[in-house]
Structures are given as C-alpha cells and as structure tokens.
Amino acid sequence: MATLATLGSISVLRFQKPVPPKTRPSSQLLGFVTSQLSGVKISYDIPDVAPIKPISAPFTPAVRPLARRVCPFTGKKANKANKVSFSNHKTKKLQFVNLQYKKVWWEAGKRYVKLRLSTKALKTIEKNGLDAVAKKAGIDLRKE
Structure with missing residues (x-):
C-alpha cells in the first residue's frame, strides 16, 4: 500500500489509494501517519475530480425597472448636454x-x-400607420 522512495536528500512516502478500515475514517488514518513520520514529505495520488461549482448564484435583482426613458418605436434616449449660464459656466x-x-x-x-x-x-405613426412603425421597430402589439 505504501512505498518509501528517496529523491536525493528528501524522503517521499507515496500511498496508493488505501481502503480505509470500518473503524477509522481515512482522514484520521492519514493524520496518524503524518504525526508519526515527522520530516517526511507525504504525497497522495488523488484521481482527477471535476472542479467544485460555487454554491452562490450570480446576483440578479428582484425588481427590474419597467419604464426606461427610451422610446421603443424610435429608440430615442436622453442626450447629454451642457447647461450654459450667463457667465458662460458649463454644467x-x-x-x-x-x-x-x-x-x-x-x-x-x-x-x-x-x-x-x-x-x-x-x-411617424400618424404618417405611416401603427402596423408599419411597430413592424419596423420589431414590436408585437398583440402582447400589449
């Protein structure tokens, strides 16, 4: 089960996957071996295991904003501008x-x-009609 190999000045104790006895868990067995062999490097062959996924999920807000200040038909949204005072101070x-x-x-x-x-x-709706403008914007009027 265990083999002792020397690599230069370092002694390495290698374990093949041990079958733990029913009375002691494997963690207690390994702890006992490390305490008895102080100064000896111990390596354990662990098979490749799939990475552990985190328990927490990505954050998603409970309440989503419903009304944004964007027109769904034209795509117009807020414009950044300067407010210029009499003294030419720009805000x-x-x-x-x-x-x-x-x-x-x-x-x-x-x-x-x-x-x-x-x-x-x-x-635009008055000029072209609601169906044409909604179709161009990709809006389904049946849902609303």
Missing part, C-alpha cells in the same frame, strides 16, 4: 425624450393600444 445636464402615454387606435386589432412613445414616434 452637465440630460435632455430627456418627450415621452407621452397615449392610446392609439390599432386598425388590425380593432382596439385601442395604450403606448408610451415619444412625440416624434407619434408623428
């Missing part, structure tokens, strides 16, 4: 999109659809 500010809640008649569904869209998207 960073955000220019948000003019988003409105609007009930728009959907001809194909024969009903009103409540949407949060920008005023630019509202003008």
Whole structure:
C-alpha cells in the first residue's frame, strides 16, 4: 500500500489509494501517519475530480425597472448636454425624450393600444400607420 522512495536528500512516502478500515475514517488514518513520520514529505495520488461549482448564484435583482426613458418605436434616449449660464459656466445636464402615454387606435386589432412613445414616434405613426412603425421597430402589439 505504501512505498518509501528517496529523491536525493528528501524522503517521499507515496500511498496508493488505501481502503480505509470500518473503524477509522481515512482522514484520521492519514493524520496518524503524518504525526508519526515527522520530516517526511507525504504525497497522495488523488484521481482527477471535476472542479467544485460555487454554491452562490450570480446576483440578479428582484425588481427590474419597467419604464426606461427610451422610446421603443424610435429608440430615442436622453442626450447629454451642457447647461450654459450667463457667465458662460458649463454644467452637465440630460435632455430627456418627450415621452407621452397615449392610446392609439390599432386598425388590425380593432382596439385601442395604450403606448408610451415619444412625440416624434407619434408623428411617424400618424404618417405611416401603427402596423408599419411597430413592424419596423420589431414590436408585437398583440402582447400589449
């Protein structure tokens, strides 16, 4: 079960996978051997085992923000700009999109659809129609 090999000035004790007796666990057996053979390097052949996966899962927030300040039809979002005072002092500010809640008649569904869209998207819908604009934006109106 155990073989003693000398490599130069270092003695190495190698174990083949021992079969532990029923009375003592293998950790107690190995502890006993290390205490008796002080100054001897012990190596143990352990077969390749799959890496242990962490117990914790990646963090996912419980509440997700529902309404962002982005128009789903045009993709317009906030613009970074400078607020310039009379003394020409520049301060960073955000220019948000003019988003409105609007009930728009959907001809194909024969009903009103409540949407949060920008005023630019509202003008585009009036010009091209709700179905064409929604199809171009990749929005399914049946879900809403």
